Amino acid sequence: MTDTTIEDVERSLDRATDLESEDAVSVLRTARQDLADLRSDPDVDDEHRRALEKRLEQRIREIEERDAYDSGLGAAMNPDEDDAP
Numbered sequence: 001m002t003d004t005t006i007e008d009v010e011r012s013l014d015r016a017t018d019l020e021s022e023d024a025v026s027v028l029r030t031a032r033q034d035l036a037d038l039r040s041d042p043d044v045d046d047e048h049r050r051a052l053e054k055r056l057e058q059r060i061r062e063i064e065e066r067d068a069y070d071s072g073l074g075a076a077m078n079p080d081e082d083d084a085p
Contacts (some may be wrong), residue, residue: 006038006052024063027079028056032057
């Protein structure tokens with residue numbers, strides 16, 4: 001059994017909102033693993049755990065998609081640049 005609680009995972013999710021992208025994704029992936037470890041814990045509400053898993057996955061995707069979008073935005077906004085599309 002793990003020492004991590006579902007409340008710890010929720011705190012990690014909240015804390016990740018204040019971090020830079022790379023650090024936030026790292027914290028969220030660790031929280032996702034901690035949550036997976038809680039699957040076998042009979043004291044954890046399965047519905048609550050699944051809802052939290054969805055929130056974690058959604059947050060990771062938001063960060064990754066935002067970073068992917070931001071990486072090409074500069075060239076599109078400055079068409080006079082050599083690397084503009």
